[in-house]
Amino acid sequence: MKTNTLTPELLQKMDAYWRAANYLSVGQIYLYDNPLLKQPLTLAHVKHMLLGHWGTTPGQNFIYMHLNRVIKKYDLDMIYISGPGHGGPAVVGNTYLEGTYSEVYPNISRDEAGLKKLFTQFSFPGGIPSHASPECPGSIHEGGELGYSLSHAFGAVFDNPALVVACVVGDGEAETGPLATAWHSNKFLDPITDGVVLPILHLNGYKISNPTILARITREELEQLLRGYGWTPFFVEGHEPELMHEAMAATLDTVLEQIKQIQHDARVHGNITRPRWPMIVLNSPKGWTGPKVVDGLPVEGTFRAHQVPLSDPAKNPAHLQQLESWLKSYRPEELFDEQGRLKPELAELAPTGERRMGANPHANGGSLLRDLRMPDFRDYAVNVSSPGSIGVGDTHVLGRFLRDVMRRNVEQRNFRIFGPDETLSNGLEAVFEATNRQWEAATVQNDEFLAPSGRVMEMLSEHQCEGWLEGYLLTGRHGLYNCYEQSQRNSQWRARPRSRQRRRYSTGVGRTHSLARGTSQIAPGCLNTCVQLSSHEDTARRIKSLASFPLPCV
């Protein structure tokens, strides 16, 4: 597709900015020293243990850099959610380029010394995780557990009418239950009182060592699937950087104009038809711009690009040489000056101040938090004349209390209830004296408590409700998760089935390296939790013995 969205000069600058982000990403994964390649690369400059995910990273660098352009063009209040958050080098590198990283961590300065520290700390003992983590400015989504990006994105835009959340969804991530369900969030978004989510499905074709389903169905089938979920998909496809920059820029402009139009129609003309919000499908090679062939096997555009494409420079001198050529292919001398500072003509491409996605206050929700106006719980006390006498029921009392929390915070618009359709059945009916369930799909006679704008969010997916709530809380608001009680009971007459066996690949100690995943998916409490929750003595015993294995497990 040939368009004129970008002047040739801007296109060249944007491509250079993308090269800078890619250079910083490879540097984070590999380099311990010599950050500007001022000397020939030797083993002493390379980390001993290589951990990270290259495959998703160049695509995310491409997206982030293009979002910067539209933030400036449309003065957008935008944050970025990285579904494949294992691509940590992308968010860390981009927040470094835009300046927010050094503002939060002055030691990681914008010069050669800072670059060295930026590279060393990545996925390194005492450093930072290899995923988009809470340490990273602008990040509200860790991404280590794939599946929640879209739900988090929607949670963030509820009651934030000016906010746009650009949400990158991995095509592998899209196979998870939580993500598959989350496309339906568009039936719960009020174009008047809420902001908007721009999903960008990153169709890079592969997961870890398998193709993804969405990459191996026909284009027509994929388009119908997304349309069936109520979206209008726009495809950006290819691998030639110049053509891709043009296509992405033109598509982003189209999509943002559409979003503006939808919001204008609803907010100014009162159009209440459920919109078909636009989304983007970015079909680019996995490990784009990385090594094409390693040890005689194709890498760029294949599953082999997922993690560390050149895995063993210490034992394999050809890998070291290839790493140097790969880093040099980004022409760092054109991107950074002698002192290691990003050249000013490139630095000016990033937005400024709080418009930078790493500095947007919505991604640091605690800074926006306002207390809820609360009623006095003592006013809801129930007189129980004698123990065991029949009363009103505790949840009915709680319902009245929550109704009044709703009423007191109606102007602040910072409290919602989330749950899988159990507000009524769990006895919180009084809440509907103050608000409705938010619902943008069709309604018919006899429906109850459904309205385009409401403060109760109900969909029969606990994943979705949990994700929405997390997104809502992490952007500085308050919420309540209201869900069905655990209903499993022990029945003596049942023969015992086999217990469920779990084997975690990471155990015990935070910041210990797991070869497979880098440093951020370590769950110190996991074994404890398994032991405590196990209903089967034998399982508990076996898990305990697993816990005594030397750490780390791989």
Ligand SMILES: Cc1ncc(C[n+]2csc(CCOP(=O)(O)OP(=O)(O)O)c2C)c(N)n1
């Ligand atoms: C729920 C969950 N299951 C498994 C994993 C392990 N895992 C890490 S990356 C990955 C593949 C992800 O593929 P995709 O979403 O397409 O991202 P990309 O290919 O762009 O890296 C998997 C399965 C995980 N992080 N989360």
